[in-house]
Amino acid sequence: MKKIVLACGSGIATSTAVASKVTALLNEHGxxxxxxIVQCSIAEALDVCADADVLVATTVAPKGIACPYVSGVPFLTGVGRGAAEQALLDALAN
Known part of the structure; x- marks a missing residue:
């Protein structure tokens, strides 16, 4: 089971919007x-990511993160979304 951490400032608003898009993408790719998916605030991300496969965050990744980081902003804006989707799929393929 892959653990995907979605983080934003509060762990509620933008991470929820990204969660639905990430879920759809992953379901489409088998x-x-x-x-x-585990949602959290960016302040909690360092601890929550200790055993995660990838962090998708709408903010800058915290220092010391142990898993791959993918910007969640493209999932919100659409700008650069293809590259972000590929980065997420690549992180989960490992």
């Missing part, structure tokens, strides 16, 4: 039922 990951349905093989991942779980």
């Amino acid at each position: 990951y349905e039922g093989q991942f779980r």
Whole structure:
């Protein structure tokens, strides 16, 4: 089971919007039922990411993060979304 951490300033607003887009993307690429999404604030991300496969955040990744980081901003704006989607899929393929 892949653990995907979605983080934003509060762990509620933009991470929820990104969660639906990430879920749709992963289901389209055959990951349905093989991942779980954990939402948190960016302040909590360092601890929550200790055993995560990837962090998708709408803010800058905290220093010391142990998993790959993908910017969540393209999932909100659409700008650079293809590259962000590919980075997420690449992180989960490892």
